[in-house]
Amino acid sequence: PNLRFSNSDLDHSIHPLRNSIRLNFPANTIIMNPFSSGTRLRDMIRAIRACKTAAEERGVVRKECAAIRASINENDQDYRHRNMAKLMFIHMLGYPTHFGQMECLKLIASPGFPEKRIGYLGLMLLLDERQEVLMLVTNSLKQDLNHTNQYIVGLALCALGNICSAEMARDLAPVVERLLQFRDPNIRKKWKSTSLRAFKKLTSSKAGCIALCSNVSCHVTVREKHHGVLITGVQLCTDLCKTSTEALEHIRKIRCTKDANEGCKPVTADAQAVQRHRATILECVKDLDASIRKRALELVYVLANETNVKPLVKELVDYLEVSYLEELVHIRKLIKPLCFGVF
Amino acid sequence: MIRAVLVMNTQGKPRLAKFYEFLPVEKQQEIIRNVFAVLCSRPEHVSNFVDAESFFGPDARLVYKHFATLYFVFIFDGSENELAMLDLIQVFVETLDKCFRNVCELDVVFNYSKMHTILDEIIFGGQVLETSSTEVMKAVEEISKLEAASSAINLVPKSVSSWRSR
Numbered sequence: 001p002n003l004r005f006s007n008s009d010l011d012h013s014i015h016p017l018r019n020s021i022r023l024n025f026p027a028n029t030i031i032m033n034p035f036s037s038g039t040r041l042r043d044m045i046r047a048i049r050a051c052k053t054a055a056e057e058r059g060v061v062r063k064e065c066a067a068i069r070a071s072i073n074e075n076d077q078d079y080r081h082r083n084m085a086k087l088m089f090i091h092m093l094g095y096p097t098h099f100g101q102m103e104c105l106k107l108i109a110s111p112g113f114p115e116k117r118i119g120y121l122g123l124m125l126l127l128d129e130r131q132e133v134l135m136l137v138t139n140s141l142k143q144d145l146n147h148t149n150q151y152i153v154g155l156a157l158c159a160l161g162n163i164c165s166a167e168m169a170r171d172l173a174p175v176v177e178r179l180l181q182f183r184d185p186n187i188r189k190k191w192k193s194t195s196l197r198a199f200k201k202l203t204s205s206k207a208g209c210i211a212l213c214s215n216v217s218c219h220v221t222v223r224e225k226h227h228g229v230l231i232t233g234v235q236l237c238t239d240l241c242k243t244s245t246e247a248l249e250h251i252r253k254i255r256c257t258k259d260a261n262e263g264c265k266p267v268t269a270d271a272q273a274v275q276r277h278r279a280t281i282l283e284c285v286k287d288l289d290a291s292i293r294k295r296a297l298e299l300v301y302v303l304a305n306e307t308n309v310k311p312l313v314k315e316l317v318d319y320l321e322v323s324y325l326e327e328l329v330h331i332r333k334l335i336k337p338l339c340f341g342v343f
Numbered sequence: 344m345i346r347a348v349l350v351m352n353t354q355g356k357p358r359l360a361k362f363y364e365f366l367p368v369e370k371q372q373e374i375i376r377n378v379f380a381v382l383c384s385r386p387e388h389v390s391n392f393v394d395a396e397s398f399f400g401p402d403a404r405l406v407y408k409h410f411a412t413l414y415f416v417f418i419f420d421g422s423e424n425e426l427a428m429l430d431l432i433q434v435f436v437e438t439l440d441k442c443f444r445n446v447c448e449l450d451v452v453f454n455y456s457k458m459h460t461i462l463d464e465i466i467f468g469g470q471v472l473e474t475s476s477t478e479v480m481k482a483v484e485e486i487s488k489l490e491a492a493s494s495a496i497n498l499v500p501k502s503v504s505s506w507r508s509r
Contacts, residue, residue: 041453042453045452045453049452085456088455088456089455091368092357092358092359092360092455093356093357094368094371094372094375096368112493113489113490113493114490114493117460117486117490118456121456121459121460125361125459151485151486151489158463158467161467161468162363162467162468
């Protein structure tokens with residue numbers, strides 16, 4: 001499609017009354033409505049854009065920050081939403097906005113969807129894992145993860161997936177796990193993917209719920225057809241195996257059955273099942289989708305041990321003859337260490 | 344994994360900056376400045392792929408696309424396919440176009456929170472979540488409807504309702 005970006009200039013289309021007021025002030029004056037406690041978001045953005053020098057911009061931002069700080073001190077409910085939007089804009093320009101962190105928390109705790117949304121957005125942008133303030137959010141997150149409205153749950157999951165500390169991970173792991181099982185089918189694929197991602201963060205913070213996560217990831221990869229979820233699931237398994245030997249053993253012991261269309265499932269080291277599951281994984285290695293193939297190969301590599309390496313390598317070598325060109329290098333790289341490492 | 348998504352105009356002003364790993368604010372701003380320095384010196388018909396190791400750290404590549412007055416930049420590591428990233432930029436921009444009808448830079452400036460919503464539907468925690476712009480649009484419309492519904496009940500300042508009406 002031909003994407004035309006038109007440079008329409010909204011500044012020309014302003015209300016005639018304000019037009020005449022503007023004539024008396026320089027372009028970057030913020031027009032104050034005497035009946036409101038602050039400027040509109042658009043006006044602030046316009047004022048900042050109208051600044052010709054960095055010093056002017058700093059002045060405008062300083063004035064706005066002072067107004068926002070005053071509004072926060074007065075505990076002003078009505079404009080909290082707007083103040084947060086302004087803070088995010090100011091943050092993007094590079095100015096310090098730490099005084100707004102408590103406002104995020106208050107917005108997240110409010111019952112309305114728009115307030116929650118901007119609170120979570122602010123949380124993701126203004127805060128990061130290392131802030132102690134994050135601890136205070138845990139309770140709100142827990143409530144929102146259990147909310148009946150699926151979009152609010154989605155907001156909470158999204159925030160969790162993007163910034164998550166070890167303590168939060170520990171507290172919220174059981175809730176997130178429960179969510180994987182009970183989601184409404186319409187958006188289940190998306191929320192499963194997001195919660196898988198959240199889990200990845202949890203395990204990378206070494207929250208100690210590794211067995212839990214392995215169960216969950218196997219559970220999901222068995223049933224899941226959606227591409228994005230699958231990749232995340234497999235990635236999660238692989239990372240788990242790489243970081244922890246106990247997870248590796250756990251996944252090895254779990255039996256899984258293959259899904260007809262696409263699926264890459266963890267393998268068990270049980271003697272009887274080895275044949276069947278090897279075939280399964282190797283079928284995944286031949287899957288149509290390149291990223292699933294890549295992840296399947298990585299999983300094969302990680303799961304190899306003394307007992308199964310010989311047949312695995314043999315099958316990989318056979319596959320080499322028919323595989324796509326770009327994977328030849330990849331497979332060769334895997335086979336070599338497999339042979340040398342294990343023998 | 345995708346490490347950052349940046350949208351900036353041809354004068355270097357950031358219009359959207361999302362980092363998927365922790366970086367202090369000064370470092371973020373430094374990265375934005377460095378990326379702009381690299382992009383504005385690139386002539387028209389060269390490759391869209393740039394090595395980003397000098398300012399982002401090891402195993403970082405950058406792909407950018409120039410639309411009118413905006414640069415869309417995705418920074419990612421070796422586990423992502425470069426062409427897939429280029430396609431993802433296209434998905435993002437197409438979704439913006441569907442959402443704002445003939446989107447221009449000013450739409451991006453005044454509706455950056457909606458941009459964030461759209462981006463969060465496409466990329467989550469550094470991983471690609473959705474590559475179909477119709478699916479993303481569906482989700483974004485649902486969220487906008489939900490906002491409109493709840494805001495009709497509460498008293499909201501006029502600025503928010505005009506922002507929402509898009």
